Amino acid sequence: MNIYIHELKTNLKSSISYLIGMIVFSAFYVSFYQVFTDEAFGFLKMLEGFPPAFQNAFGLDIANIMSPMGYYAFVLFYILLIASIQGMNLGVSILSKEEREKTADFLMTKPASRSWIMMSKLDAAITIIILSNLVLYLTSYLSVTYIIKDDFSFKVFTLLHLSVFIVEMIFLSIGFLIGVFLKRIKSTISITMAVVFGFFAIGAFAVNASDDKMRYLTPFKYFDTSYILKNESFELSYLLVGIGVILVSLVVSYLIYVNKDIDSV
Amino acid sequence: MAGNIIEIKNLTKYYGKSRGVIDISFDIKEGEIFGFIGPNGAGKSTTIRTLLNLIHPTSGECTIFGLDTRKYPAKIAEEVGYIPSEIFYYDNMRVKELLKYSASFYKKDSKKRMHELVELMELDVNKRIRDLSLGNKKKVGIVQGLMHEPRLIILDEPTSGLDPLMQQRFFDLIKEENAKGSTVLFSSHILNEVQKLSHRVGIVKDGYLIKLEDMNTLREKTYKRVMIESSTPIDQSYFQINGTKNFELDGDKLSFLYSGDINLLTERISKLSIRDLLIDDPDLEDIFMHYYEREA
Numbered sequence: 001m002n003i004y005i006h007e008l009k010t011n012l013k014s015s016i017s018y019l020i021g022m023i024v025f026s027a028f029y030v031s032f033y034q035v036f037t038d039e040a041f042g043f044l045k046m047l048e049g050f051p052p053a054f055q056n057a058f059g060l061d062i063a064n065i066m067s068p069m070g071y072y073a074f075v076l077f078y079i080l081l082i083a084s085i086q087g088m089n090l091g092v093s094i095l096s097k098e099e100r101e102k103t104a105d106f107l108m109t110k111p112a113s114r115s116w117i118m119m120s121k122l123d124a125a126i127t128i129i130i131l132s133n134l135v136l137y138l139t140s141y142l143s144v145t146y147i148i149k150d151d152f153s154f155k156v157f158t159l160l161h162l163s164v165f166i167v168e169m170i171f172l173s174i175g176f177l178i179g180v181f182l183k184r185i186k187s188t189i190s191i192t193m194a195v196v197f198g199f200f201a202i203g204a205f206a207v208n209a210s211d212d213k214m215r216y217l218t219p220f221k222y223f224d225t226s227y228i229l230k231n232e233s234f235e236l237s238y239l240l241v242g243i244g245v246i247l248v249s250l251v252v253s254y255l256i257y258v259n260k261d262i263d264s265v
Numbered sequence: 266m267a268g269n270i271i272e273i274k275n276l277t278k279y280y281g282k283s284r285g286v287i288d289i290s291f292d293i294k295e296g297e298i299f300g301f302i303g304p305n306g307a308g309k310s311t312t313i314r315t316l317l318n319l320i321h322p323t324s325g326e327c328t329i330f331g332l333d334t335r336k337y338p339a340k341i342a343e344e345v346g347y348i349p350s351e352i353f354y355y356d357n358m359r360v361k362e363l364l365k366y367s368a369s370f371y372k373k374d375s376k377k378r379m380h381e382l383v384e385l386m387e388l389d390v391n392k393r394i395r396d397l398s399l400g401n402k403k404k405v406g407i408v409q410g411l412m413h414e415p416r417l418i419i420l421d422e423p424t425s426g427l428d429p430l431m432q433q434r435f436f437d438l439i440k441e442e443n444a445k446g447s448t449v450l451f452s453s454h455i456l457n458e459v460q461k462l463s464h465r466v467g468i469v470k471d472g473y474l475i476k477l478e479d480m481n482t483l484r485e486k487t488y489k490r491v492m493i494e495s496s497t498p499i500d501q502s503y504f505q506i507n508g509t510k511n512f513e514l515d516g517d518k519l520s521f522l523y524s525g526d527i528n529l530l531t532e533r534i535s536k537l538s539i540r541d542l543l544i545d546d547p548d549l550e551d552i553f554m555h556y557y558e559r560e561a
Contacts, residue, residue, distance in 0.1 A: 002369040010355075102353035106409075109317050110370040175369040261280075261320040264310055265351050 003107075003117060007124035015128045016166050018086040022079050022132070023139045029075040030143045033068070040066055040206070064229050068152040072144060073225035075161055077212070079136070080164050085169035087129060091175020093188040094121045100185055102265040104135065108161045125172055133165045155232050163223035163234070170219040170242050171196065173249035193254060194257045216241055268331075270417055270448040271294050271316065276325035278311050285311035287472045288325070293450055293465075296445050300463030300480075301452040308472045309452040310350070313421050316450075317347060324510035330415060346415035352406040356395035360405055363394060369408040372549065379412040385434065404512035406433060411442065412491060418442060420451045424458060424531035436461055486520035495519070504533060 036043055047065070064070025080189065097103040106119060140161070144152060178191060185191060203220035215221040215238065222238040271293040278285035286308035293299045301309050314320045318338035327334040329341045337483060355364050364383075366373045383390055386404040397405065404428040411418065418439065418517040424432045439462060443449055453459050466483060476483075488510070491536050493499065499519045501512050508525025517540070523530055527544075532543065 002366065008367060101355070102351075103355055105319065105347075105349050106354060106367075108319055109342055109345070109347040110367070111339045112370060113339040116339065190442055259321065262314070264314065265349075 002121075003112065003120035004124045004127075007121055008127065011090065011094070011124065011128055014089075015086075015132060017146070018082065019132045019135055022082050022136050025082065026075060026136070026140050026201045027143045027147075029078075030072065030140070030147050033071050033148045036071060037066060041200070048219075061226050061229075063224060066146070067229070068148045068150045069156045069160070069229055070225075072140075072148070072152070072157070073229065076160050076164060077225070080167055081196070081200065083164050083168040084167065084171045085192055085197075085221070086132070087171035087193040088175040088196050089188055090125050090128065091172040091177075092179040092185065092191055093175075094125050094179065095253075096179040096182070096185045096188065098186075099183075101260065104262045105265060108262060116258050117255065120256055122176070126169075129165065129168050129172060133161065133168070136164075137161045146188055152176070154233065156229055159228050159232065159234065160225065161223075163228065166242055167219045167223065170222075170245050170249075173246040174219075176253040177249040177256075180260065183263070229237070268295055269293065270297075270329045270330060271299075271450065273312070273316070274326050276312065276315060276327060277323045278315055279319065279323045284308075284472045285320075285323075286315075286469070287304070289469070289474045290325075291467055291470075291474060291477050293448060295448055296443070296446060297465060298439070298449040298451060300459035300464050300466040301450060301456065301469065302456060302459050302466055303469035304454050309454075309469055310421055311472075312469070313419055313450070313452055317345070330381045336470075344416040345419060346410040346413065346417070347419045348403075348406050348410040348421070348423045350425055352395045352399075352426075353406065354402070356393070357509040358394050359390065360388060360392055360394065360397070362389065362392040363405060364409055364412070368412065371413040373413050375412040375414070377415055377526040379408060382408040382438075385438065386436065398426060400431065403427050404431070407438070411438070414442075414445075414447075416447060418447050418449045420453075421450065422453055422455075423451070424453075424455070431517070432458075438524070488524045489527070490545045491519070491523050491530065492518065492541075492543040492545075493537070493539060496538045496540050496545055500539065502532075503537075506530070 044066070061070060061073065065074055076250050091136070108114070112120075117204055138160075142159065144157065174195065175192070178195065179185065179188075199218040199220055202214075202218040206214035206218055206221050215224075219242060222242045223234060224238075227233075269292040273292070274290050276289040277287050285470070289308070289312060301312065303309050311320065315322050316329060316334055316336050318341075318350075321335065330344065332341050334341060360368070365380055368379060377428070386408060388404050388408060389438070392401075402421075407423075420439070424435060427435060438459075439451075450550060451459060451462055463480050465477070465479050467474055468478075470474065488508075495517050498517065499514070499516055501519065504512070504519070504521060506525065506529060508523055510522050512519065512521045530544075
């Protein structure tokens with residue numbers, strides 16, 4: 001419990017910053033909904049002028065964007081990017097910081113097994129992500145209810161947020177793997193940005209490629225918002241792959257972590 | 266007869282192709298202060314880090330309290346205090362927060378001992394770790410390493426950064442802990458430190474343990490330092506007897522190392538007109554060089 005609490009305290013400031021960023025971003029863009037729908041014709045005309053590749057890359061779903069949840073899915077596309085950066089950064093840093101900041105000797109010579117250390121840190125990271133997503137979900141619900149006002153599907157709203165949570169978990173677990181695999185990580189944020197935007201770029205390429213299998217390569221495309229809006233459900237195969245990536249990443253991270261040598265400071 | 270607290274059997278560690286230690290075996294008995302000496306890079310820290318399960322052996326095995334260090338590191342750590350050579354803690358924490366966090370890992374209530382040690386080390390617990398000098402960080406290391414009154418204390422070059430007064434206080438503290446029953450493994454390249462504390466030493470060189478000896482036996486079996494000041498000029502060849510070496514002649518003063526029958530030596534000395542004479546135990550530096558030269 002002590003490592004868990006220590007990690008929650010250590011990550012409190014940055015987690016609050018990410019959360020405020022996401023809430024402000026969400027509320028800000030949700031507030032534009034009325035303006036957007038009032039000027040619908042002009043906006044649609046402008047958006048249709050963008051090449052399809054550009055539309056896809058930036059989360060523009062022209063067919064749905066005029067609906068409350070279609071518009072909200074567009075806003076959430078960017079929230080997803082912020083959440084992915086948060087998840088990835090948390091995953092990369094939470095284990096590797098002990099080696100980077102040379103505190104591993106202190107922690108690992110205490111009566112705590114490596115599996116316990118990893119589980120405590122993982123629990124703390126998951127707690128942060130769950131709480132962030134929960135607060136974001138509630139505040140977004142309020143902003144969508146009171147600002148957008150139009151009727152919307154609560155189920156779709158919930159599924160969209162659930163998809164953000166799962167993608168963030170995927171990035172957290174990939175971050176864990178990178179964090180234990182790489183030696184002497186100097187800057188977690190540069191690794192985070194490289195990986196997240198790498199997957200983002202694959203995502204842009206994936207929707208442009210005719211082969212749907214390309215979507216398996218990036219977590220950004222596991223939850224297609226058009227599909228969620230239309231079917232009020234997730235695509236099972238991508239959901240399973242996403243869960244699989246989380247489990248495999250965490251199991252491999254565990255195996256590496258319990259067997260790795262901690263270099264001298 | 267005291268049992269073994271540490272048992273190391275055929276320990277070998279390679280870092281890729283680089284040598285760490287090769288086929289090291291030794292035991293440390295309960296209540297012993299064991300000095301582990303050798304120059305930097307000889308393999309002292311590799312051995313210690315393997316015992317602490319920070320690194321994993323290429324082959325061989327280590328046990329502490331009869332438990333395999335790879336299988337039961339957390340159980341072992343409950344009764345081990347470790348003070349590393351370089352101290353790094355969470356920079357944003359205050360000293361008291363760090364000590365509280367450290368204490369939270371142990372089942373024992375270590376508050377009383379913690380306060381005693383903080384007082385002894387004259388530590389300001391309200392300072393943040395990042396604001397501490399190297400010496401003060403070391404003091405925090407000492408307090409966190411000893412406050413749970415461990416059965417085994419592992420010290421890896423522990424006095425770097427401490428001023429002489431604090432070093433002495435630290436040695437006294439270690440002796441005190443040892444008198445209470447703690448076993449100590451003490452690695453250092455500062456031979457004088459090991460000499461002050463240890464009951465037994467292991468000398469390590471290039472990854473190999475080249476000598477394992479009781480401190481007193483080591484002194485007895487090795488050279489005596491002889492310094493003769495004569496009122497008449499001394500001919501160095503006069504002392505060219507079996508067991509003499511390292512002659513240094515400075516005017517009327519002759520000094521050399523001697524290992525052999527002490528009667529032979531005194532017989533020769535008695536025939537000289539002596540102004541001053543010193544026959545002393547060599548310090549560990551001499552012993553160390555002796556073994557290094559012999560094994561080279």
